[in-house]
Amino acid sequence: MVSLLDTYIENRERVQPDDTNNYDIAHGGNVAKWMDEVGAMSAMRLAGSPCVTASIDRLDFARPIPRGDTCVIESYVYETGRTSVRVRLRAFRETPETGERELTTEATFVFVALDADRKPTPVPDLAVDTDREEELRRAALAAEPEETDR
Template sequence: MPSIADTHIVNRERVQPTHANNYQSAHGGIVMKWMDEIGAMSAMRAARASCVTAQMSRVDFERPIPIGDTALIESYAYATGRTSVRVRIEVAREDPHTGDTEETTSAYATFVAIEDGEPTPVPELTADSEESQRLRETALAEEPDRE
């Protein structure tokens, strides 16, 4: 069984002028693309299969990421269903000179494992370390209401 820690991914993207909106900061759609890609990678590690995005909820844009800064995208799977994987995704702006970070964007997403074009069962996630338990508790505490 995969561990929550096995699904924890951190990636960086340098914000270039081609990523920018009219305000010289990362366009929200570009940031969401990066979030979706890294979130899917976490989901695939959890599912041990290819995954597609089923939904993304409560995407909160708290502050911009200026051109020249680095977008630090972090994701991890924290829960599974029969064929689904729930993922927490957070983005921070990082000063490339100092490494100082500031949270900018966050979201929850659900991915579905797919095999031969059909949903396929996923293994249960384990929280076998203090870090895994902390990640799961944080995600569950902040998770939007589920129906």
């Protein structure tokens, strides 16, 4: 069984001039794309097969990421369905010279696993065995929007 920490991925993108909008900060579409790519990697680690984005339940931009900073994406699977996985994603702006971080963006993405014929295929259960895994899972569940918000 795949554990939550097996799906944990942290990736970095340096925010270059081509990644920015007219305010010289990372374009929201680029941040969403980076989150989608890393989230799919977490989903594939659990599923053991290709995964595609089914929905974005929330995508909250709290702060900008200036040109020249690094966008750090944190991703992990915290819940499974029959053929789908829920992935928590957080983006941080990081100063390259110091490593100082600040949370900028939070999201919940749902991915669906596909078989060789590109049809939905079952995913395995997720193991949450350690205190760290339980802490991450609780944080993801707490960050979900209320049912009335969906």
